[in-house]
Amino acid sequence: MTPSLRPIKRHRQRCREVRADMSDYLDGELDPSAAAAVERHARWCPNCRRMLSNLSRTLGGLRALRDQPTPADSPSSET
Amino acid sequence: MAVSTLQRPPAMAHRTLDDDRLVVLAQAGDRSAFDQLAERHSIRLRRVLFRITRDCDAAYDAVQEALMRAWRNIGRFEGRSQFSTWLTRIGINEAYRVLPRASEQPLELSDQVGERIPSWGARPDEIFESREFLQAVDRALGQLPLDYRTAVTLRDVEGLSTAEAAEVIGIGERALKSRVHRGRMVLRATLDDYFQEGYA
Numbered sequence: 001m002t003p004s005l006r007p008i009k010r011h012r013q014r015c016r017e018v019r020a021d022m023s024d025y026l027d028g029e030l031d032p033s034a035a036a037a038v039e040r041h042a043r044w045c046p047n048c049r050r051m052l053s054n055l056s057r058t059l060g061g062l063r064a065l066r067d068q069p070t071p072a073d074s075p076s077s078e079t
Numbered sequence: 080m081a082v083s084t085l086q087r088p089p090a091m092a093h094r095t096l097d098d099d100r101l102v103v104l105a106q107a108g109d110r111s112a113f114d115q116l117a118e119r120h121s122i123r124l125r126r127v128l129f130r131i132t133r134d135c136d137a138a139y140d141a142v143q144e145a146l147m148r149a150w151r152n153i154g155r156f157e158g159r160s161q162f163s164t165w166l167t168r169i170g171i172n173e174a175y176r177v178l179p180r181a182s183e184q185p186l187e188l189s190d191q192v193g194e195r196i197p198s199w200g201a202r203p204d205e206i207f208e209s210r211e212f213l214q215a216v217d218r219a220l221g222q223l224p225l226d227y228r229t230a231v232t233l234r235d236v237e238g239l240s241t242a243e244a245a246e247v248i249g250i251g252e253r254a255l256k257s258r259v260h261r262g263r264m265v266l267r268a269t270l271d272d273y274f275q276e277g278y279a
Contacts, residue, residue, distance in 0.1 A: 019264075020260075022260075022264075023256070023259060023260035023263055024256070024260075027241075029241075050274075051267065053274075054267050054270065054271055054274045055263060055264070055267045057270075057274065058216065058263060058266050058267045058270055059235060059263065061212060061213055061215075061216035061270075062216060062220070062231065062235035062236050062263075062266070063235060063236070063238070064213055064216075065130075065213060065216060065217055065220070065236045066236050066237060066238060068213055068217070069126075070125075070126050070129045070130065071129065071135050072125045072126060072128070072129035072135045072138045072139065073122065073125070073126065074135075
C-alpha cells in the first residue's frame with residue numbers, strides 16, 4: 001500500500017489539482033463528478049475559493065471587453 | 080499603407096445574404112459579394128488584431144493585408160469553418176508578421192498596473208460595469224506574452240470555442256486550453272490586488 005501523504009502535503013497537492021481544473025470548471029467542460037469535486041474543495045479551502053472567485057471575475061471582465069471599443073475603431077485610424 | 084479593399088460599397092442586394100451565400104458568390108468572382116463580407120467582418124477583425132498587436136496601424140495594415148489575401152485565396156476556402164474564423168486566421172498570421180515592429184513600442188500598462196480603481200464596488204456586477212475595471216483588464220491582457228494574449232483574446236474576449244480558437248491559431252485543442260488557462264491565471268494574479276482591496 002502506498003503510504004498516505006501528510007495532511008498538509010495532501011492538501012497542497014489537491015489545491016494544485018483543483019487549480020489546474022478551474023478553467024475547465026468555469027467553461028463548463030468538466031464532467032459532473034469532477035465539477036462537484038472542485039466545488040467541494042473550494043467550499044472549505046479559502047485560498048482556492050478566492051482564486052476561483054477572482055478567476056471567474058476576470059473572465060467576466062474579459063468577456064465584457066468584446067463590446068468595448070478600441071483605439072483601432074476610431075475613424076482616424078482609417079486614414 | 081496597403082491599398083484599401085473597401086473602396087467600393089457592396090451592392091445593396093448582397094446585404095441580406097448570409098456569409099455562406101456571399102462566399103459562394105465571391106468564389107464565382109463576384110467582388111461585390113466579397114466586399115460585403117469584408118464590410119461585415121473587418122471592424123471585428125480590426126478589434127481582435129488591435130488587442131493582439133496593441134498598435135492601431137499594425138492592426139489596420141494587417142486587416143487590409145488579410146482582406147486582400149482572402150480575396151486572392153477565396154477559391155481555396157472549403158467552408159469547413161466559418162468565413163469569419165478563416166479570415167481571423169489570415170489576419171492573425173498577418174499581424175504576427177508585422178508584430179516585431181509593434182512589440183518594440185512601450186506598453187502603456189506597465190506604469191499603471193498598480194493603480195487603484197476608484198469606483199471599485201462591493202458587488203461583482205458593479206465591478207463588471209466599471210469602465211475602470213475593464214480598462215484594467217484590457218491593460219493586463221496587453222501585458223501577456225503574445226501567444227497567451229492571442230489565445231485569451233480569441234477564446235474569452237471574442238468568444239470562440241476551444242476548437243475554433245485552436246484552428247485559428249493553428250495548434251491543437253489541448254495546447255490551446257493550456258495557453259488559455261495559464262493566461263487567465265496570470266491575468267487573475269495581475270488583478271488580484273484589486274480584488275483583495277475590493278473584497279477585504
